[in-house]
Amino acid sequence: MPPFGLLHMRAWASLFGQLLRPRRAVFIREVAEAVLTSQLKPHQEKSHFVIKTPKGTRDLSPQQMVVREKILDMVIGCFKRHGAKRIDTPAFELKETLTEKYGEDSGLIYDLKDQGGELLSLRYDLTVPFARYLAMNKVKKMKRYHVGKVWRRESPTIVQGRYREFCQCDFDIAGQFDPMIPDAECLKIMCEILSGLELGDFIIKVNDRRILDGMFAVCGVPESKFHAICSSIDKLDKTSWKDVRHEMVVKKGLAPEVADRIGDYVQCHGGVSLIEQMFQDPRLCQNKQAREGLGDLKLLFEYLTLFGIAEKISFDLSLARGLDYYTGVIYEAVLLQTPAQAEESSNVGSVAAGGRYDGLVGMFDPKGYKVPCVGLSIGVERIFSIVEQRMKTFGQKIRTTETQVFVATPQKNFLHERLKLIAELWDAGIKAELLYKNNPKLLTQLHYCEDMGIPLVVIIGEQEMKEGIIKLRLVASREEVAIKRENLVAEIQKRLSES
Amino acid sequence: MPPFGLLHMRAWASLFGQLLRPRRAVFIREVAEAVLTSQLKPHQEKSHFVIKTPKGTRDLSPQQMVVREKILDMVIGCFKRHGAKRIDTPAFELKETLTEKYGEDSGLIYDLKDQGGELLSLRYDLTVPFARYLAMNKVKKMKRYHVGKVWRRESPTIVQGRYREFCQCDFDIAGQFDPMIPDAECLKIMCEILSGLELGDFIIKVNDRRILDGMFAVCGVPESKFHAICSSIDKLDKTSWKDVRHEMVVKKGLAPEVADRIGDYVQCHGGVSLIEQMFQDPRLCQNKQAREGLGDLKLLFEYLTLFGIAEKISFDLSLARGLDYYTGVIYEAVLLQTPAQAEESSNVGSVAAGGRYDGLVGMFDPKGYKVPCVGLSIGVERIFSIVEQRMKTFGQKIRTTETQVFVATPQKNFLHERLKLIAELWDAGIKAELLYKNNPKLLTQLHYCEDMGIPLVVIIGEQEMKEGIIKLRLVASREEVAIKRENLVAEIQKRLSES
Numbered sequence: 001m002p003p004f005g006l007l008h009m010r011a012w013a014s015l016f017g018q019l020l021r022p023r024r025a026v027f028i029r030e031v032a033e034a035v036l037t038s039q040l041k042p043h044q045e046k047s048h049f050v051i052k053t054p055k056g057t058r059d060l061s062p063q064q065m066v067v068r069e070k071i072l073d074m075v076i077g078c079f080k081r082h083g084a085k086r087i088d089t090p091a092f093e094l095k096e097t098l099t100e101k102y103g104e105d106s107g108l109i110y111d112l113k114d115q116g117g118e119l120l121s122l123r124y125d126l127t128v129p130f131a132r133y134l135a136m137n138k139v140k141k142m143k144r145y146h147v148g149k150v151w152r153r154e155s156p157t158i159v160q161g162r163y164r165e166f167c168q169c170d171f172d173i174a175g176q177f178d179p180m181i182p183d184a185e186c187l188k189i190m191c192e193i194l195s196g197l198e199l200g201d202f203i204i205k206v207n208d209r210r211i212l213d214g215m216f217a218v219c220g221v222p223e224s225k226f227h228a229i230c231s232s233i234d235k236l237d238k239t240s241w242k243d244v245r246h247e248m249v250v251k252k253g254l255a256p257e258v259a260d261r262i263g264d265y266v267q268c269h270g271g272v273s274l275i276e277q278m279f280q281d282p283r284l285c286q287n288k289q290a291r292e293g294l295g296d297l298k299l300l301f302e303y304l305t306l307f308g309i310a311e312k313i314s315f316d317l318s319l320a321r322g323l324d325y326y327t328g329v330i331y332e333a334v335l336l337q338t339p340a341q342a343e344e345s346s347n348v349g350s351v352a353a354g355g356r357y358d359g360l361v362g363m364f365d366p367k368g369y370k371v372p373c374v375g376l377s378i379g380v381e382r383i384f385s386i387v388e389q390r391m392k393t394f395g396q397k398i399r400t401t402e403t404q405v406f407v408a409t410p411q412k413n414f415l416h417e418r419l420k421l422i423a424e425l426w427d428a429g430i431k432a433e434l435l436y437k438n439n440p441k442l443l444t445q446l447h448y449c450e451d452m453g454i455p456l457v458v459i460i461g462e463q464e465m466k467e468g469i470i471k472l473r474l475v476a477s478r479e480e481v482a483i484k485r486e487n488l489v490a491e492i493q494k495r496l497s498e499s
Numbered sequence: 500m501p502p503f504g505l506l507h508m509r510a511w512a513s514l515f516g517q518l519l520r521p522r523r524a525v526f527i528r529e530v531a532e533a534v535l536t537s538q539l540k541p542h543q544e545k546s547h548f549v550i551k552t553p554k555g556t557r558d559l560s561p562q563q564m565v566v567r568e569k570i571l572d573m574v575i576g577c578f579k580r581h582g583a584k585r586i587d588t589p590a591f592e593l594k595e596t597l598t599e600k601y602g603e604d605s606g607l608i609y610d611l612k613d614q615g616g617e618l619l620s621l622r623y624d625l626t627v628p629f630a631r632y633l634a635m636n637k638v639k640k641m642k643r644y645h646v647g648k649v650w651r652r653e654s655p656t657i658v659q660g661r662y663r664e665f666c667q668c669d670f671d672i673a674g675q676f677d678p679m680i681p682d683a684e685c686l687k688i689m690c691e692i693l694s695g696l697e698l699g700d701f702i703i704k705v706n707d708r709r710i711l712d713g714m715f716a717v718c719g720v721p722e723s724k725f726h727a728i729c730s731s732i733d734k735l736d737k738t739s740w741k742d743v744r745h746e747m748v749v750k751k752g753l754a755p756e757v758a759d760r761i762g763d764y765v766q767c768h769g770g771v772s773l774i775e776q777m778f779q780d781p782r783l784c785q786n787k788q789a790r791e792g793l794g795d796l797k798l799l800f801e802y803l804t805l806f807g808i809a810e811k812i813s814f815d816l817s818l819a820r821g822l823d824y825y826t827g828v829i830y831e832a833v834l835l836q837t838p839a840q841a842e843e844s845s846n847v848g849s850v851a852a853g854g855r856y857d858g859l860v861g862m863f864d865p866k867g868y869k870v871p872c873v874g875l876s877i878g879v880e881r882i883f884s885i886v887e888q889r890m891k892t893f894g895q896k897i898r899t900t901e902t903q904v905f906v907a908t909p910q911k912n913f914l915h916e917r918l919k920l921i922a923e924l925w926d927a928g929i930k931a932e933l934l935y936k937n938n939p940k941l942l943t944q945l946h947y948c949e950d951m952g953i954p955l956v957v958i959i960g961e962q963e964m965k966e967g968i969i970k971l972r973l974v975a976s977r978e979e980v981a982i983k984r985e986n987l988v989a990e991i992q993k994r995l996s997e998s
Contacts, residue, residue, distance in 0.1 A: 049595045051635045051863050053588070054619050059632050062584035062643065069585070081925055083932035085561035085899040086568070089552070090664050091590060091621075091648060096548045112621075113610040115652065120553050122590075122611075133558050136550045144561065149590060153614065165589050177935035181914070185935075192925065306918040308926075364550050400584040415680070419805040426580055426691065427807075433582035436676035436684075 056154070056164030062400035067387055068167075068380070071197065072147060075169045075378050078193050079145035082185060084171055087144050089129040095119040101128050101360070103324035104231050108152045122151040126170040127325070127357065127375065134174055134371055135364030141175035141371075163381060172375030174361070180296055183329050183356060184303035186376045190333050190352045191309045193378060199351070199386055201336040205269070205316035208297055209326050209355070211278075214290025215317065218283045219261035221254065228252050233266060233320035237334070237349065241266070269316035272301045293328070300329065321355055328356030329374070335386070351386075352378045399453045404496055406457045407434040408445040408473075415439075417460055425458075428489045430496070449475050455499065456492060555653070555663030561899035566886055567666075567879070570696065571646060574668045574877050577692050578644040581684060583670055586643050588628040594618040600627050600859070602823040603730050607651045621650040625669040626824070626856065626874065633673055633870050634863030640674035640870075662880060671874025673860070679795055682828050682855060683802035685875045689832050689851045690808045692877060698850070698885055700835040704768070704815035707796055708825050708854070710777075713789025714816065717782045718760035720753065727751050732765060732819035736833075736848065740765070768815035771800045792827070799828065820854055827855030828873070834885070850885075851877045898952045903995055905956045906933040907944040907972075914938075916959055924957075927988045929995070948974050954998065955991060 053059055060068060098109055098121050110122040123129050126146045134142065147169045154164060171189055173182035187204060194202045212233070216226050232248045241263060248254040248262075265284075268274060275298050284290045297315060304310040313331075321330045333352040354376030361371035391398075407422045415438050425432040433454070435445055442459075449457050457473040459480070464470055470488055472495075473480045483491050552558060559567060597608055597620050609621040622628050625645045633641065646668045653663060670688055672681035686703060693701045711732070715725050731747045740762060747753040747761075764783075767773060774797050783789045796814060803809040812830075820829045832851040853875030861869035890897075906921045914937050924931040932953070934944055941958075948956050956972040958979070963969055969987055971994075972979045982990050 050593075051596075051631060051865075052593065053635075054591055054593055054617055057589035057591070059589070059635075060587040061636075062586055065585040065587060068587075080901045081928065081930045083900050083902040083930065086564040087561055088559040088564060088567075090556035090558070091650070092553055092556070092664075094549070094551065094553055097550075111612040111614065113612045115610065118553055132550060136552075136558075137560075151590070165591075173935070175935070178937045181918075181935040184918075188922065188925070303918055306915055307922045366550075401582050402579045403582040415677075416805055419680075419683075419802055423687065423806045426687070429580065431580045431582065436672070436674070436680040438677045 054164070058163065063398045064384075064388065066398050066400055067391070068384055071380060071383055071387065072167075072169065074196055075193055075380070076145065076147065078189055078196065079169070079171050081192075082143070082171070082189055084143045084145040087130075087133060087146055088148065089123070089126070089133060089146070091149070092120040092122050093129060093132065095121045097121075097132050097364075098124060098128060101323075101325055101363075103227055103322065105152075105322060108154055110151045110153055123148075124152060125150050125323075126168050126377070127172070127323075128360070130170070130172055130174075130375075131325075131357075131360040131371075131373065132364050134361045134373075135369075139174070139371075143171075143173045145169070145171045166379075166381040169378040169380055170375060172373055174371050174373045176372055180299045180303055180329075183296075183374050184300055184307060186354060186374055187300075187304060187313065187331060188307045188309060190331070190354075190376055190378075191307075191312055194333055194335075194352065197383060197387070199335055199383065202312070202333055202351070203336060204313050204331050204333045204352075205319040206297065206300070206313055206329065206331045207316055207319040208293035208329050209321075210289040210293035210328060211284075211297070211317070212320060214284060214287035214293065215262065215265050218287050218290070219265070220258040221262070225252060225254065227324060229254065229262070230320045231322055233262070233318060234322040236266060236318045236320070237332075266318040269314050269318065271310070271313070271315065272298070274315045275301065296329065321353065325357040325360045326355040327358045330355030331376075349382065350379065351382050352376060401433075401452060401454075402431050403433045403452060403454045404431045404456060405433075405492055406445065406449045406454045407432060408440075408442060408449075408457050408459050409461060410442040410459065411461050412439045414460065414462075417465070421458065421460060424489065425492070428493070430489070430492055446473075446475075456495065458488065458492075553663075557662065562897045563883075563887065565897050565899055566890070567883055570879060570882055570886065571666075571668065573695055574692055574879070575644065575646065577688055577695065578668070578670050580691075581642070581670070581688055583642045583644040586629070586632060586645055587647065588622070588625070588632060588645070590648070591619040591621050592628060592631065594620045596620075596631050596863075597623060597627060600822075600824055600862075602726055602821065604651075604821060607653055609650045609652055622647075623651060624649050624822075625667050625876070626671070626822075627859070629669070629671055629673075629874075630824075630856075630859040630870075630872065631863050633860045633872075634868075638673070638870075642670075642672045644668070644670045665878075665880040668877040668879055669874060671872055673870050673872045675871055679798045679802055679828075682795075682873050683799055683806060685853055685873055686799075686803060686812065686830060687806045687808060689830070689853075689875055689877075690806075690811055693832055693834075693851065696882060696886070698834055698882065701811070701832055701850070702835060703812050703830050703832045703851075704818040705796065705799070705812055705828065705830045706815055706818040707792035707828050708820075709788040709792035709827060710783075710796070710816070711819060713783060713786035713792065714761065714764050717786050717789070718764070719757040720761070724751060724753065726823060728753065728761070729819045730821055732761070732817060733821040735765060735817045735819070736831075765817040768813050768817065770809070770812070770814065771797070773814045774800065795828065820852065824856040824859045825854040826857045829854030830875070848881065849878065850881050851875060900932075900951060900953075901930050902932045902951060902953045903930045903955060904932075904991055905944065905948045905953045906931060907939075907941060907948075907956050907958050908960060909941040909958065910960050911938045913959065913961075916964070920957065920959060923988065924991070927992070929988070929991055945972075945974075955994065957987065957991075 092112060095111060102124060109124050112120040112122070126148060130144065130146065147167065149165055150168050151165050154162060171186065173185070190204055212230060213226055216229055221229050229248055229252065232244050232252065236244055245259045245263060248259045249256050275294055278284055278294055301310055301313070304313055319330060319332055321332065331354060332350045334350050356372070356374040358370060358372040361373065362368045405425055407418050407425070409418055418434050422432050422434050435448065446457065455475055457475060459471040459473055468485050469482045470485050471480050472483050472491065591611060594610060601623060608623050611619040625647060629643065629645065646666065648664055649667050650664050653661060670685065672684070689703055711729060712725055715728055720728050728747055728751065731743050731751065735743055744758045744762060747758045748755050774793055777783055777793055800809055800812070803812055818829060818831055820831065830853060831849045833849050855871070855873040857869060857871040860872065861867045904924055906917050906924070908917055917933050921931050921933050934947065945956065954974055956974060958970040958972055967984050968981045969984050970979050971982050971990065
């Protein structure tokens, strides 16, 4: 697998082009529909139990896996390009490891049944396990990536690509460094991945928890309500200001005039000039935290300009991020849809997000020793939905195997010869298949190759064996060439390396 | 990633050679010990909660991940060589999906807490989810592989490489085919993987559930006790015949003379000649099932001979396999240890196993429609323990990143130039790093490269910038060459492609 640089990423489309054959997209759609139907319409019979995957989860078919793996390969390729190491952690953690990390979302954690022994919960993200890993192993500095499933008991709205089990790809930089250099790299990585996947135009919203806290303070929000109000603000990408204001005032007991002051701020978004403008804001600038946040954002934009990605970034005062553990810069990438796209598909929401969390590792350390961290998470599931949708639209067919050679015969009672030959191919590292029948028809065998996109067929028969030759059929052109039996493996390897 | 054929597999050792640098193996050991210690010795303090992974689980460090991925790449490469498609299924299933599939082992299933909604359990293997997938999607024919974690609440004996969370790699062939052809391919795959991983000599024990059932019948075991007695026999690889006999007679109420008759059979193991011998056994041959099983094994050995692996296979009447769902041929690969190895490490047990399960899909189909299946599972965890142990013995150090180029400067206040330059490298697909410091010392930067095994360093300074050149340092030889600034990317790519 070659490394995917931005230039190499251009090859992405043609790479897909090789995998996809413009045939019926029917199969993919059928499988997808079968999965959806079985999830949405439980069996009517009560006698026999229902065969389905749990609510909010799904199987991935071979077609889906090919797309998934291509996306993961590209994401992981980018993480490696930036020098990250990979780790893995268990699917479940001690329940108390996850306690008090997720604010209002804590209710969405899956707990395991108490079967004696420790109380356990399925991991909710890859960030808290990473912080636990750092504290447990007393690691002070690390750039790591982690690809794995996480579980959240959300009301699943499957059409939008939201599931209760989903895959996350996280990249994080832990350690005490000079300000904003790792943070800028995280944004660069998000840009590389989103450009590389060719999902269309996108923008990354950036804000800072300290600016939010400063804003809350100068607007008159009591400090005890900062987290709760932050959670409300976080809903602004899905909910109108009117509804968010209502929640803040009615449910969370905020004074209406305080809410309105917040309302003025959260409408602001722009580039570096907005940072300057906020520095001029007499109210906000009284606040030390806000000033620090604004200063860091200014430095961040300096670095983003050097990375050539400043025009992709928008300073957005409405960005809040729901999770409790963020302490500094936060960001979220959203795809910009054309009006036509926006009409046919519902809002896909953010496809990548992250931020700085300098206090999380300290929550696990017995002495409260802090390890500053900043990172990002790629929402593979949503990206996957988009790519899958696009493939359906274009009616592309995917090769789900990599078989290079098929071993066929027109002859009856030739199983032994086929088995001997295919073992020779396997032992030479050639990807090969045959039909598991004593006497398959030649036409059935050739159809299988055309169906599966297998490029080469080796055909053995009695006459050829006597002559010490073997026939090699090129499936695409249906051309057949005779080869000396002893040269077969070399000839196949030569043809495969040329194609 | 090139396909690993048996010939290519020879390159395995040298591939590892490239990854490993013969330095201190201290770090790997330290991490491993830290993990073990934290798992085995819970914190003494009661006030602060314990930072650990759940009992029987572990994190994988970057070093461990590199080894793990190399093993997985090889296993997956073999599965692809045999034309398999990949699928994925959720980590948990409906509890009833897993009910009555695992016999005595059912108590080891992890259940999720009832938080409202469906009752769920973590998957116990990848076989039952595969059967559920086939039945749910009405797939009648499929060759698939699946790599994923499974969970079992076993008493963890970590030193032996047994965990409560572990990774399985499964390959299965579903469909109605002519006898023993897919079964023989499964054994071929096990041989290719175990040879390719160079774990030392191994043997694959083979038996057939029908021969076992026939043997039980002619020995006088009541049919209601077949499964229970089978479970006892399954323990023979870890327990003496005396203890197994005791369990059968005392716990499971078998007549002592029946147990002794079984005892005579389960001592038998050998090659094709043993099959012939059993065909001559007057008692066993009365039994139709046993005759069928023996006939199929004879055919299987015919195919294994054509595949060139017959000498790796041992017909072993003591092989039983614990799981309920097997219906035909069963097999289990064990490593043959030299006496020295056997002394220093405990028994690693089976490293791969599988068999035929023709009834499992039918258990999920409302009309009981059967899809015959045969497959195998690679015990990656145990293989991983062996490889890790070997690496410790040889004191090998592993590169955990793939970084190709480091961007350094001897100059103060040169961060902007470094950031601009590294973005150029990333955009060209080059794996590059820098230190996240405004003014790092040159020596610190060069030490980092030597420590991390980064082969190239780009050094930028004011003087060179004025001259339009840049210095490229080759870390291994410490040689430095001047390159025209505009040729930098091309020159780096040339050098990387040559190395």
